[in-house]
Amino acid sequence: MVLMLNGSPHEHGCTYTALAEIAGVLDREGIKSEIIWIGHDARQSCQACGACARHAGCCALADDGLNAFLEKAREAEGFIFGSPVHYAGPSGAITSFLGRAFYCSSQAFANKPGAVVASCRRAGSTATFQQLNMYLNRMIVVPTQYWCVVHGNTPDEVRRDAEGMQTMRTLGQNMAWLIRTLRCAHEHGIKPPVYERRVATNFIR
DSSP states (O other), X not given: OEEEEEOSSSTTXXXXXXXHHHXXXXXXXXXXXXXXXXXXXXXXXXXXXXXXXXXXXXXXXXOSSHHHHHHHHXXXXXXXXXXXXXXXXXXXXXXXXXXXXXXXXXXXXXXXXXXEEEEESSSOHHHXXXXXXXXXXXXXXXXXXXXXXXXXXXXXXXXXXXXXXXXXXXXXXXHHHHHHHHHHHHHTTOOXXXXXXXXXXXXXX
C-alpha cells in the first residue's frame, strides 16, 4: 500500500490530479494506493511537548486525522507527499501535518520508499519540491525522469501538461518497481541495515 498525502485545500484540484495519475499506474502495476486529503481546516504545528514519546508515537494535539494517518503509515510500504505552491513554498497545512507526523513517529517512514510532488501555476515549484524532500532524510527517495512537478491553474490544465503527467507516471512505475524489489529482499532474508547509536552533536560550547 502506498499512502499519498494531498496537502491542497482543494480535495480534487491540481495536486489531486497529479496524485491520481500516479495512482492509476500503481493500480496497473498491482500496487494498492490511497489518496488522503488532509482537508482545509487550520492545522496546529508541532508544539515540541514530547508527549508523543510517552504515548507510543501518538500526537497529543487536537484529533485532526494525524494519528489515524500514522496508524496507516506504520503498515504502508511507500509514501508520496503532494502540495500546491503557496508563495513559493508548500502549503502551511502539509508542513504542519508532516512536521508532527515525522516528529511523532519517524520510524513509521524509515527505510521505506518516498517521493514528493509539487503543483504550481507558474513558479515556486522547485523550492516547494526541495522543502518537502527534507522530510525524506530517513527514507529511500524514489526517482523519476525530471523534477516531480506539474503545471496548471486547473485540473484540466494539469492534465494537458504532457511532460508533467509523464513524470508522474514514471514516478508510479519506479515506486511500484522499488516496492516489489523490497518485497523480494524481505522474502530472501535481506534486512535493513543495523545502524550505530545516534550521535547528536551540539555546536554550542
